[in-house]
Amino acid sequence: xxxxxxxxLDKLKDALLRFTEELDLEKxxxxxxxxxxxxxxxxxxxxxxxxxxxxxxxxxxxxxTLYAMLPGNVPMVFFEVLxxxxxxxxxxxxxYPRVERSLYAKFLQYxxxxxxxxxxxxxxxxxxxNEAEKRISRFDFVFFxxxxxxxxxxKRTKTPxxxxxxxxxxxxxxxxxxxxxxxxxxYFDQRGCxxxxxxxxxxxxxxxxxxxxxxxFADKIPITSIFSQDRFTYRILFASSYMDVLLxxxxxxxxxxxxxxxxxxxxxxxxxxxxxxxxEEDIIRFLGxxxxxxxxxxxxxxxxxxxxKEKASFITYFGRLQxxxxxxxFKKGVTLKNIFQEVENDYQMAKNL
Amino acid sequence: MELLxxxxxxxxxxxxxxxGLALKxxxxxAETIRPYGExxxxxxxxxxxxxxxEVPPFPVDFxxxxxxxxxxxxxxxxxxxxxxxxKSRVYYNDTSLSLYRVSSIVxxxxxxxxxxxxxxxxxxxxxxxxxxxxxxxxxxxxxxxxNIYEEVQEGDVLFLTAIQLYNFLQTAKKTFLKRIYIVETGxxxxxxxxxxxxxxxxxxxxxxxxADFYTEYGMTELFSQFYADQGHPFREKHYLKVMxxxxxxxxxxxxxxxxxxxxxxxxxxxxxxxxGFEYIKRxxxxxxxCSYTFG
Numbered sequence: 001x002x003x004x005x006x007x008x009l010d011k012l013k014d015a016l017l018r019f020t021e022e023l024d025l026e027k028x029x030x031x032x033x034x035x036x037x038x039x040x041x042x043x044x045x046x047x048x049x050x051x052x053x054x055x056x057x058x059x060x061x062x063x064x065t066l067y068a069m070l071p072g073n074v075p076m077v078f079f080e081v082l083x084x085x086x087x088x089x090x091x092x093x094x095x096y097p098r099v100e101r102s103l104y105a106k107f108l109q110y111x112x113x114x115x116x117x118x119x120x121x122x123x124x125x126x127x128x129x130n131e132a133e134k135r136i137s138r139f140d141f142v143f144f145x146x147x148x149x150x151x152x153x154x155k156r157t158k159t160p161x162x163x164x165x166x167x168x169x170x171x172x173x174x175x176x177x178x179x180x181x182x183x184x185x186x187y188f189d190q191r192g193c194x195x196x197x198x199x200x201x202x203x204x205x206x207x208x209x210x211x212x213x214x215x216x217f218a219d220k221i222p223i224t225s226i227f228s229q230d231r232f233t234y235r236i237l238f239a240s241s242y243m244d245v246l247l248x249x250x251x252x253x254x255x256x257x258x259x260x261x262x263x264x265x266x267x268x269x270x271x272x273x274x275x276x277x278x279x280e281e282d283i284i285r286f287l288g289x290x291x292x293x294x295x296x297x298x299x300x301x302x303x304x305x306x307x308x309k310e311k312a313s314f315i316t317y318f319g320r321l322q323x324x325x326x327x328x329x330f331k332k333g334v335t336l337k338n339i340f341q342e343v344e345n346d347y348q349m350a351k352n353l
Numbered sequence: 354m355e356l357l358x359x360x361x362x363x364x365x366x367x368x369x370x371x372x373g374l375a376l377k378x379x380x381x382x383a384e385t386i387r388p389y390g391e392x393x394x395x396x397x398x399x400x401x402x403x404x405x406x407e408v409p410p411f412p413v414d415f416x417x418x419x420x421x422x423x424x425x426x427x428x429x430x431x432x433x434x435x436x437x438x439x440k441s442r443v444y445y446n447d448t449s450l451s452l453y454r455v456s457s458i459v460x461x462x463x464x465x466x467x468x469x470x471x472x473x474x475x476x477x478x479x480x481x482x483x484x485x486x487x488x489x490x491x492x493x494x495x496x497x498x499x500n501i502y503e504e505v506q507e508g509d510v511l512f513l514t515a516i517q518l519y520n521f522l523q524t525a526k527k528t529f530l531k532r533i534y535i536v537e538t539g540x541x542x543x544x545x546x547x548x549x550x551x552x553x554x555x556x557x558x559x560x561x562x563x564a565d566f567y568t569e570y571g572m573t574e575l576f577s578q579f580y581a582d583q584g585h586p587f588r589e590k591h592y593l594k595v596m597x598x599x600x601x602x603x604x605x606x607x608x609x610x611x612x613x614x615x616x617x618x619x620x621x622x623x624x625x626x627x628x629g630f631e632y633i634k635r636x637x638x639x640x641x642x643c644s645y646t647f648g
Contacts, residue, residue, distance in 0.1 A: 147642070147643060149646075166644055166646065168644055168645040190644060191642030191643075192642050193645070197647075230601045230636065231636055234602060234618060238414055238415070241396075265418075267647045293645045
């Protein structure tokens with residue numbers, strides 16, 4: 001017999017699938033990621049069901065309320081946190097970012113109208129920074145998602161928390177790239193940790209293929225509402241002094257570096273950095289200490305990677321980088337069972353940096 | 354040095370943007386500042402240009418990572434406040450400072466009035482702002498102060514940062530009735546949001562009842578300064594030319610930067626008005642998502 005938790009997760013899946021079906025991307029002008037967003041939402045909804053595999057009842061932990069500070073331009077995080085509330089029977093409050101706030105509000109409104117029992121688990125609002133910080137103390141546990149900029153806030157936070165971020169993802173083309181690899185790069189303007197920033201390739205045919213695909217899709221994959229043309233141009237000008245410009249479209253670029261170790265400079269959005277390699281060790285050497293922030297890898301042949309398997313949260317095929325596996329919880333080593341445990345490395349990162 | 358004298362003379366006596374002299378400066382800088390020459394070659398394939406519109410502006414962030422100085426030896430460097438992370442360094446020696454002195458005085462709109470300032474002048478060798486204000490004090494008289502009410506006299510110029518002015522207003526217990534001139538010299542980045550000088554001055558007018566407000570917009574990487582008097586936008590000069598009159602990053606050609614780089618682009622967003630520009634804010638990525646920030 002199905003337990004409550006399984007029934008509720010089924011309902012959540014049902015709600016998200018229906019919501020996605022009814023989502024009018026033409027009408028909702030502020031939600032502008034096209035059908036890609038719908039594909040991601042359907043994928044996430046299907047993951048909800050997989051989570052029920054080993055569950056018969058709610059998991060236990062000492063907290064009753066969760067505060068989730070969501071990042072901007074990474075819309076899937078919200079939907080990935082939703083089932084945790086049900087699984088742990090914890091009420092979640094989402095602090096929306098400016099950019100996707102209407103999408104999240106719309107979904108909670110949809111639950112309110114159609115799945116009132118589910119809605120009791122969630123609330124959310126877009127808040128000014130100081131108000132968002134003030135609210136933290138009202139909750140038992142916090143999920144912080146975001147970049148290094150959150151660190152001062154984490155240092156001030158006395159409530160137990162986990163910090164997810166920041167990270168970046170890479171591609172490794174051993175024999176070729178698939179056309180869909182460009183989705184890994186351009187959707188959400190590389191604002192997510194599952195966006196591809198670097199592509200390591202092994203032969204020049206691949207390089208040309210990457211350029212051709214990027215040319216073909218640069219205009220088709222929309223920029224986000226906060227894309228800055230000035231910033232893009234400025235950073236291209238800066239970065240291109242150290243790297244070769246293989247493609248410079250109006251808002252998309254491909255640069256290639258010959259450096260053996262990455263030169264740490266500000267990178268433009270919607271810009272893929274290419275690096276030719278012979279073996280996996282070249283990638284490890286190139287990324288240096290930054291490999292600690294490596295999130296995931298997309299490739300044409302996941303089974304071929306030996307060393308990097310241990311370094312990344314997951315390895316997937318090109319075009320699937322932002323489709324998170326069901327057992328992925330935002331960071332390597334985090335599982336459904338330990339996600340509400342405040343851990344030393346999160347704490348250290350927040351307190352010492 | 355012939356070019357130095359030519360530039361000094363142009364700053365003092367010129368009236369309109371001299372494209373020929375600007376191109377001569379770009380060529381000189383490309384020859385003498387290796388990273389700049391490499392930058393131009395990489396971007397355009399050349400270091401000689403027929404029109405200034407062919408020259409790409411040089412991102413000011415290069416000052417954070419490269420030594421950019423045209424002369425053989427420097428005797429020190431000015432350092433930016435580094436409120437956005439890594440600090441910029443602009444190297445100098447007596448020759449380049451002589452140009453700074455000329456240009457800063459020509460740019461300054463309140464000549465001959467004594468200057469009173471709460472700025473920290475102990476940093477005169479590493480802060481271009483302190484160097485400049487110290488030069489004004491040496492030229493026009495004045496001193497550093499700790500008490501605005503007691504030490505600022507009728508007709509004085511009170512030279513201070515936006516934060517200093519704001520903080521003073523927060524604790525001011527009485528009005529200040531002497532007729533003075535206030536030059537507010539930025540520090541906008543510390544506000545961490547879009548800054549509106551008019552709102553600040555409206556607030557200040559409640560305390561400084563008889564003050565005229567001027568705003569100085571300068572930075573370590575520029576040896577000339579923009580000024581705006583109350584109600585007006587920042588005005589460009591023939592030797593400090595805004596190269597794109599639009600909304601976006603500031604692209605400026607400063608002839609006084611002869612010994613570092615003259616044509617730079619700064620990630621400060623400006624809005625061009627009819628006869629000058631308004632400073633909007635330093636461009637920072639406030640919606641970074643959860644991606645790692647390189648650089």
